Amino acid sequence: MSKRTLTCVLVAAITFGAPSTLSPAKGARFDVTADALLAAVYEEIVRGHLDVALRNIEGLIRVRPNFRLAHLIKGDLLLARARPINTIGAAPNVPEAHMEGLRAEAFARLRAYRERPPADRVPRYLLQLREDQKYAVVVDTRRSRLYLYQNDGGKPRFVADYYVSSGKNGPLKVREGDEKTPIGVYHVTASLPRNELSDFYGSGAFPINYPNEWDRIQGRNGHGIWLHGTPSNTYSRPPRSSNGCVVLANSDLDALARNLQIGVTPVIISEDVEWLSPEEWASERTSFGEQLEQWRADWESLDTERYLTHYSKDFSAPNQDLDSWSRHKRLVNGGKTWINVKVSNLSMFRDPGRDGLVLVSFDQEYRSNNLSNTVKKRQYWLHEDGRWRIVYEGTV
């Protein structure tokens, strides 16, 4: 029969025009996930083994009976035997609106497989993980992907990645109800077990701290941004389908949940992850670390004006602006004969947003001739006029 022709058409439909910029990871771990099985099906289609592809997709459906995309591809593989098809989701007479979500999911999953980040690349955002932060989560909303990294002596090491859905209206949440996913540096704040949730959230939910301090300063609002699972009637949801949450397949959420520490694990949501070579990453980390160290040293030096050069004119702290902050610091430092500042448990995360921020958290041990205290501090550093300046500082 004309099987070869059909094969070619099908392959053409799911092969991407643009060459991938990232080559597949060498030696990256590849669990038997839905994506791995889907990728195997894709490989068989490319080789022209439609029979094998059909058997594989049927196998995948046995494991994941609610995987709607797998049913779609099964439909295509069957239909290809009866007539030529020229796209994923070739079901006749189905309104485009019904099909586009699944088609987008197919492309997102296959693209993620084809464009896996090289194993030695590091997301730019993970400058410094704190010792107790065993893992970090990085989300790419454009690729519909969540990457899990392990803290390997402060250096992020790739563990796994998962398909995710995000906000219907894309990234960059600003307002309550805009159905967008926030972009920024967050952390999980709680674990909501399945039995406290409706079926819609699947096997669990992990709220994150949107809006964070910077979001509030920017006037962003809204609430209830969670990482959560999928309802029982579907294995996954289309790439852009949530009200702003990051949604995973239940099995993926369960796997991820084992590595999430409440109040600790960072969740960094980006539009499009920037990847750095280890050298670039180390250089950014060192240079930012030096900047922070300069701030600490200048504070200790009791040269208040030098210390204040680290603060942006747009600086704010809870109930303070730069003027009141400066007045207060000048007043306090006037009564000091010595100051000692120790920074420990440091974490540094570059914010993926468009503002050019770095979020720094640390334990600050402050000692002086007349006062000593220890606080957990958070600072947002903004890159302005060619140097880093603190634009927000507060305690947790």
Next chain:
Amino acid sequence: MNFSARSPTPLAVLLFALAISALPVRADELQDIDRLLKQSQHAQALERVNQYLSQRPKDAKGRFIKGLILVEQNKVAEAIEVFTALARDYPELPEPYNNLAVLYAAQGQYEKARQQLEMSIRTHPSYATAYENLGDVYTKLASQAYDKALQFDSSNSAAKNKLSLIRDLISSNRLPRSSSAPSGTSTEPTPPSAARTAPAKSTETKVAAGQAKSGATKPAEKPARAQDGSGEEVLQTVLAWAGAWSKQNVETYLAFYAEDFKTPKGEARSEWEAVRRQRISGPKKIEVAVESPKVTLRDQNNAVVSFRQMYRSDNLNIKSSKTLVMVRSDGRWLIQQERGGG
């Protein structure tokens, strides 16, 4: 979303003749029973066939007709039983598998239908009706998969589909029998005398003959597929061409050749046609089967088909390789060149 609305192609009809010349034939009695069946005297036909089978319980033709009678009586479970037993006792026959597939498909059991059709094709690799049915079954299976993908509730429409399919089955079966003239929708002007009135002499090839016989509702060129330029369409044309040849239907056979057909030795078209007429109508019987066909689509309107041609007549038996250069004209695939033996 209505399931049947999205798949307008009706599943191909049951096969009505069992072309097995090798089996012992009790022509007269079976012809009578067949006539009763055609006259919709089902009860009588069943009684006669049961009587007939009590003498010859193994007889394939008798059991086949019994299966058809049961289908007409809407005794689907019993019909399935008859065809299943027939397929078990005569695993080399493609027709019982095909009919089982049609019955399963009518019940919405497309996966089972698919298995039967694949058996049928394994038995006879060039079995056109089974291919066509299989195409329809794949489409149905695809629809089911799509319904799951899109979370359409297909349970209601599946039930509706079942009923309408059975009605289709019966009405389409009546079509070729209700009049002696071929159906107007057919592109094959089958003479009424063709196959079914004389099953005893029916020696036509199992490839296209099955299609031709059940064929009034199964035009070789499916209008629904006419525009898609698929290789399947080319293949169907080749099988129909072999069918016309097998039925020794010269006019239909010649109609498969393009106006600019390159005659093998460069002779005049009329000269070539005269030889073909003689060669085709000369033998008492001809069987032409197409094996391992390979379709290469050059573009939308040009294709090359290579296959093993199994030609058998009362005095000749030739297996050869053949290549047809096909061209599409006015939505029909036609033969432009014919190379190889045969």
